[in-house]
Amino acid sequence: MKATFMFGARDVRVEDVADPVIQEPSDAVVRVVRACVCGSDLHPYRSMPPAPDGVPMGHELIGVVEEVGGSVASVRPGDFVIAPFAFQDNTCVFCREGVQTACLHGGWYGTPETGGLQAELARIPLADGSLVRVPDIDPDTAEESMLASLLTLSDVYLTGYHGAHMGEAGPGRTVTVVGDGAVGLSAVLASRRLGAERIILMGRHRERTDLGIEFGATDVVPQRGPEGIAAVMDLTGGEGSHVVIEAVGHMPAYEQAYGVVRPGGIISRVGVPQYEDAPIGFGSLFGKNARLAGGPAPVRAYIEDAIPQVLDGSINPGRVFDVEVGLDETPAAYEAMNERRALKVMVRP
Amino acid sequence: MKATFMFGARDVRVEDVADPVIQEPSDAVVRVVRACVCGSDLHPYRSMPPAPDGVPMGHELIGVVEEVGGSVASVRPGDFVIAPFAFQDNTCVFCREGVQTACLHGGWYGTPETGGLQAELARIPLADGSLVRVPDIDPDTAEESMLASLLTLSDVYLTGYHGAHMGEAGPGRTVTVVGDGAVGLSAVLASRRLGAERIILMGRHRERTDLGIEFGATDVVPQRGPEGIAAVMDLTGGEGSHVVIEAVGHMPAYEQAYGVVRPGGIISRVGVPQYEDAPIGFGSLFGKNARLAGGPAPVRAYIEDAIPQVLDGSINPGRVFDVEVGLDETPAAYEAMNERRALKVMVRP
Structure with a gap:
């Protein structure tokens, strides 16, 4: 064969x-x-x-x-x-x-x-x-x-679903999806299925984010880095996102994630991390009681x-x-x- | 004054x-x-x-x-x-x-x-x-x-309680508490209040772990490092602990925590981290879908x-x-x- x-x-x-x-x-x-x-x-x-x-x-x-x-x-x-x-x-x-x-x-x-x-x-x-x-x-x-x-x-869809599920996406919770690849778009669709009304998709490939909008994304943020974080913070009234689904796996995506997660919120990772060590101390996760979830779906x-x-x-x-x-x-x-x-x-x- | x-x-x-x-x-x-x-x-x-x-x-x-x-x-x-x-x-x-x-x-x-x-x-x-x-x-x-x-x-007690609560301690879930300081002992007491039956206390100060036993710890592991991890794995039939409450804040305690957390389990940190970067990649948290929670109570x-x-x-x-x-x-x-x-x-x- x-x-x-x-x-x-x-x-x-x-x-x-x-x-x-x-x-x-x-x-x-x-x-x-x-x-x-x-x-x-x-x-x-x-x-x-x-x-x-x-x-x-x-x-x-x-x-x-x-x-x-x-x-x-x-x-x-x-x-x-x-x-x-x-x-x-x-x-x-x-x-x-x-x-x-x-x-x-x-x-x-x-x-x-x-x-x-x-x-x-x-x-x-x-x-x-x-x-x-x-x-x-x-x-x-x-x-x-x-x-x-x-x-x-x-x-791919159920990996996105895992991200949404472990992030506890649901009614009344703002979801931010980092990454407009197929897993990220799947996470948008799954978050909508789980009842999230506000879904912010971070991605800058128009044909992909357009599909994200069809899947249920309410906002698209093409910026990255500090500008991307600022844009999501603006969209959430300065509060940050209850759920952040990280669907890339590279460090900059994780940095976006802890930059926009709300106090008490959850970062749910479904991109396979291409790093081992990352910030989780007082300045990133601990100080705001942000949680981390995810893994192979x-x-x-x-x-x-x-x-x-x-x-x-x-x-x-x-x-x-x-x-x-x-x-x-x-x-x-x-x-x-x-x-x-x-x-x-x-x-x- | x-x-x-x-x-x-x-x-x-x-x-x-x-x-x-x-x-x-x-x-x-x-x-x-x-x-x-x-x-x-x-x-x-x-x-x-x-x-x-x-x-x-x-x-x-x-x-x-x-x-x-x-x-x-x-x-x-x-x-x-x-x-x-x-x-x-x-x-x-x-x-x-x-x-x-x-x-x-x-x-x-x-x-x-x-x-x-x-x-x-x-x-x-x-x-x-x-x-x-x-x-x-x-x-x-x-x-x-x-x-x-x-x-x-x-x-102190409610910081221990926060660790147990965010770690989802409860009936049927094995809890491991890393650290026999006052927060760790409080986490033992809170885990028992929340219904955990099996509570492993990692600590080596006898007068403290004795109080931990009075508070509800069922096992005491005085070893640290790889030996401590091996001891907890033995006590859990090789499976690891559903809930790990990290009540120290130093890196070796975090390393103990991800070493003994079970696939799908939760590490709940209530010791103030004296580090910013730490392992969270495939080899520590992601691969086994371990979660991370906690922060200032x-x-x-x-x-x-x-x-x-x-x-x-x-x-x-x-x-x-x-x-x-x-x-x-x-x-x-x-x-x-x-x-x-x-x-x-x-x-x-």
Whole structure:
């Protein structure tokens, strides 16, 4: 089969490799219907040291189950499924507490052992916990927009939702979203779903912020740095934002976040931090009792509620996809997202 | 009157100064019945650069109102009152949201303008928001233990309570308290009040941890660093603690905290951080969706619920006081607390 690998910064290639096979009784093999490139894939795309063997890429898919191991009970060949971007048993103590990305037996795609999902086929470990069946949808006849929205439940929409949920977005709470990438726009949509009336989107790419407005943003702040902070403070009557969803992962975005968070408010991070140390002392978080939340989204915790919302058309998060490519063109998809010519690229094997 | 000033590290003096007077119609002047030295006073005691004019010290008191300004409506001369450690109007938007330490018109004691509370008399700005009357108690005849417990509602007990509250301590949640100072012990007591059954106290001063056990700690971990983390992980079956209350303020205590917090858990800080930057990236907080909360306790938000608990004997947080001195001996109180010969010193002017 064909699968995508990264060999270093700006070096993505599609290679012919052996088809994945069932290795454990709890595995499934899935034929990929749609995969995509994630904003988090751009971090290694910009900075990864050379890797002669290549790192398998991709952690989002919708697909059709081809084969299951002997212990798999919840899906069977032919089922149309979504794979949350991390695998998990969905039964361990942390899964039961709703933190499936910390599953005791789970892990991440994109390792030599599990492979990546920007491929024709994928081995899914712990299939009972890691695949969620979508009822009554035939991927061969479903509308493209429906497939796109279902694909976002693998990661991007529910990562935005995680940001909104952990930030406690809701009625009466002003939300500021830092970043107009696909996760940021998803966070806008999720915040609106959770009842926030005032949603400030910090971003300066007009076509993206326009989609943010359609998703529910009430204000757009294109400025960054101290000017961006001043603009949000102005919009909030000098008080700051109850909820700040940081959907970038770089230090300047975090600095924006603590600059605009209101006393007692919550910064909820869903951009993967590209830093380890950051200000959290009296001058940033502590003095104003600002809180910090977020992490890798436990998509599995949210997906069963989200699927019906997509199926009945209440939400249409698939609109974040603006380019579609074949699997052979995946390297160009990285390039387009890295250069911001594409917001989010769908890959059709 | 006599009042306490710090002139530099390890240089505390009691000076004769002019009595405070009403400056604003919203002021009150209070005769101090009991004050005390705070663990946070020890940070400048160890490191403050020389200050030729002296910095007025103290932010905790119980007392009797001597005089009120023309606009003060909620207290009158003769009332027995507690002063939360920050002053606030208790009416601004942040006060209404329960973050009184961020009051738009409030501030801190211990400045040349407002003076300190380790004194015979104190000017209390915004008295309607900053003094809470204790009904039916005559400080001249009340038991010492009752006065001690009421004094803890000025800061230390309710700071511990803030840590437990913001950490969401409660039934079914393991709590780890880092630090066996008076705030840490208060956090143990508050966590027990909030229903936590398993409370691990990290501290190595036997007489303090013994009081922690009386307050509700179920386990004591004297080790620090990696050994301390390993001990807490062992006690929690390798899972970590749902709630970690960091009641010290130094970096090693924060490192303990993120080392033992469980995926999805909360680190709640009530020790004033003596650092600005600290680890919060993938390897510390983000990867396991650990949350960070805490800050200067909005004592005013909690005090009205706490007073009846003290009056009816449900809680006895005043047990953290183990030494009492007269005002002239306040310098020795700092020394004793700094050398850990005293847990917390009460000052009787």
